Amino acid sequence: MDQPIGELLRDWRYRRGLTQLDLALQADVSARHVSFVETGRTIPSRSMVLRLAEQLDVPLRARNRLLLAAGYAPIYPERPLDDSGLGKAYEALQRILRGHEPYPALALDRHWNLLLANNAMNVFLDDVDPALLEPPVNMMRLGLHPDGFAPRVRNLAQVRAFLLPRLARQVAGTGDPELSALYEEVLAYGDAFGDHGEAPVPDPADIALPVRITYRGHELCFFSTITTFGAAFDITLEGVAVEAYFPADEATTRLLGDLRR
Structure with a gap:
């Protein structure tokens, strides 16, 4: 079963060793908003998903997964190198x-x-x-x-x-x-x-x-x-x-x- 957007973002935050406050300060949002996103009380906008992913240094493939989990279409293409x-x-x-x-x-x-x-x-x-x-x-x-x-x-x-x-x-x-x-x-x-x-x-x-x-x-x-x-x-x-x-x-x-x- 696919994880919801909040759980995915929390996993990446843990992986980067950041607190909710750390991430909020880096992304220029409130810690309350980060908390609401992670607990599922708020579905982040497409731009917010990308902003948080950027601050968490999430690889592009995983950013596509975050977008899908939040209900948005993926934006990063993947093609063979000889395409x-x-x-x-x-x-x-x-x-x-x-x-x-x-x-x-x-x-x-x-x-x-x-x-x-x-x-x-x-x-x-x-x-x-x-x-x-x-x-x-x-x-x-x-x-x-x-x-x-x-x-x-x-x-x-x-x-x-x-x-x-x-x-x-x-x-x-x-x-x-x-x-x-x-x-x-x-x-x-x-x-x-x-x-x-x-x-x-x-x-x-x-x-x-x-x-x-x-x-x-x-x-x-x-x-x-x-x-x-x-x-x-x-x-x-x-x-x-x-x-x-x-x-x-x-x-x-x-x-x-x-x-x-």
């Missing part, structure tokens, strides 16, 4: 990934599924279990699975200690059951590597957590950045992230240049 209506965004992603070569880069959806990748990503995808490359390819699974490229990550404990809390924050922030299931799955992979201790402390000289991976007898060292679409008004685009890897040392820079040639 003609998203042609410009798709082309932009391709240009970003190609322009980053000879360094690896990929585009992911909100569940860590691979959408696009450039040719340089082969240094990560090389020699993994073909079953893990069956669509949809999940990069969180691929990176931490014993049959993925995890055995080639030299600082796997550090990488796991970074990625798992990041995924846990996503689960807490979105309440997404698919992300929750993915978290429980990859958390269990640690046993395959005897991961029972604490991860080494990162080197203070590093500008970001490095990823050290072996590739055909060579060791490559990367750091990464994440780019998202600003002010996206499409559910698909809101969930897209581009992860770009940069060489963290001269040896990696030279080797990637040689591989491209």
Whole structure:
């Protein structure tokens, strides 16, 4: 059974750690009005639903659900990334990934599924279990699975200690059951590597957590950045992230240049 609008808004307020007064102050409404909405004594207007959702940083997909629960039509579209209506965004992603070569880069959806990748990503995808490359390819699974490229990550404990809390924050922030299931799955992979201790402390000289991976007898060292679409008004685009890897040392820079040639 679908939850009423008041319960949904209260759940999001709890998730964000806000009191009714906190939310009221942020949304410039009275705490009494917030209380009446949450208890069902008042059905909020369409604009009020959107105002409260904005202050609660509710994802666009969930905003549509809030609107439906309040009796209004959803306003945020969701289309496949290769839909003609998203042609410009798709082309932009391709240009970003190609322009980053000879360094690896990929585009992911909100569940860590691979959408696009450039040719340089082969240094990560090389020699993994073909079953893990069956669509949809999940990069969180691929990176931490014993049959993925995890055995080639030299600082796997550090990488796991970074990625798992990041995924846990996503689960807490979105309440997404698919992300929750993915978290429980990859958390269990640690046993395959005897991961029972604490991860080494990162080197203070590093500008970001490095990823050290072996590739055909060579060791490559990367750091990464994440780019998202600003002010996206499409559910698909809101969930897209581009992860770009940069060489963290001269040896990696030279080797990637040689591989491209």
